[in-house]
Amino acid sequence: MEYSILSDIGSKRTTNQDYADTYVNRAGYRLFLLADGMGGHKAGNVASKLTVEDLGKLWSETFFDEGTPETTIEIWLRNQIRNENENIASLGKLDEYQGMGTTLEALVIQENLAISSHVGDSRTYLIRDGEMSKVTTDHSLVQELVDAGQITEEEAEVHPNKNIITRSLGQTNEVQADIQSLQLQVGDVILMNSDGLTNMVSTAEILEVLAREDWTLDNKAEALIRLANEHGGSDNITVILVNFDGAVVTQAQEVS
Numbered sequence: 001m002e003y004s005i006l007s008d009i010g011s012k013r014t015t016n017q018d019y020a021d022t023y024v025n026r027a028g029y030r031l032f033l034l035a036d037g038m039g040g041h042k043a044g045n046v047a048s049k050l051t052v053e054d055l056g057k058l059w060s061e062t063f064f065d066e067g068t069p070e071t072t073i074e075i076w077l078r079n080q081i082r083n084e085n086e087n088i089a090s091l092g093k094l095d096e097y098q099g100m101g102t103t104l105e106a107l108v109i110q111e112n113l114a115i116s117s118h119v120g121d122s123r124t125y126l127i128r129d130g131e132m133s134k135v136t137t138d139h140s141l142v143q144e145l146v147d148a149g150q151i152t153e154e155e156a157e158v159h160p161n162k163n164i165i166t167r168s169l170g171q172t173n174e175v176q177a178d179i180q181s182l183q184l185q186v187g188d189v190i191l192m193n194s195d196g197l198t199n200m201v202s203t204a205e206i207l208e209v210l211a212r213e214d215w216t217l218d219n220k221a222e223a224l225i226r227l228a229n230e231h232g233g234s235d236n237i238t239v240i241l242v243n244f245d246g247a248v249v250t251q252a253q254e255v256s
Contacts, residue, residue, distance in 0.1 A: 003241060005021070019238075023057075026062070033052045046097060051088065081119065103121060116180055129187075139168070189242065
């Protein structure tokens with residue numbers, strides 16, 4: 001299994017409030033984390049970086065043996081994300097960080113099992129046999145309109161209020177992460193991204209890039225970032241690609 005992590009400031013922003021990294025715990029299970037911060041000039045940076053580093057450090061120090069049940073990992077994710085929400089909310093009471101928050105995508109790879117945790121409107125996708133399916137459901141105003149049958153998925157993608165999110169880390173109330181598991185197959189690709197990618201690049205374009213057999217995983221991550229910038233680059237852009245081939249995870253590229 002190979003992965004690539006790439007983050008870019010985009011064409012319009014002066015700071016990058018996205019943050020992504022990966023960590024391995026003592027049992028060898030890998031955790032991928034991606035956060036898209038929000039708030040003032042400094043606050044969004046702090047929220048995303050702090051969330052990733054806090055959860056990553058805790059994961060690195062946690063011991064799961066080879067027989068650890070899936071439910072144990074899910075409980076760990078749910079509890080630690082809830083605790084991190086409280087940490088961010090507490091820090092957000094300071095004037096310097098008032099109103100800060102962050103989305104979060106977390107993905108654990110345990111052999112051929114992927115456990116996804118999600119808060120906000122960053123996304124996780126599964127690409128299998130040339131088809132791209134969204135694993136996560138946006139916590140956003142327009143998604144609520146879709147769920148209520150008031151607008152279509154296609155209308156949601158271009159809705160003027162699509163960036164209004166309804167759940168994030170940093171809220172004063174308790175935050176529940178959406179958690180689900182996927183059985184991976186050899187050849188599967190997982191894409192985790194901030195909305196700076198999918199607001200700019202279509203599903204068809206993403207699939208075209210990922211189908212390039214002559215490109216490395218690094219080349220594909222770079223191409224996705226480049227496309228987002230060519231289409232306007234209105235936000236920070238972060239991409240995590242994981243290519244599952246049933247083997248030990250190796251690092252292709254990591255830029256935060």
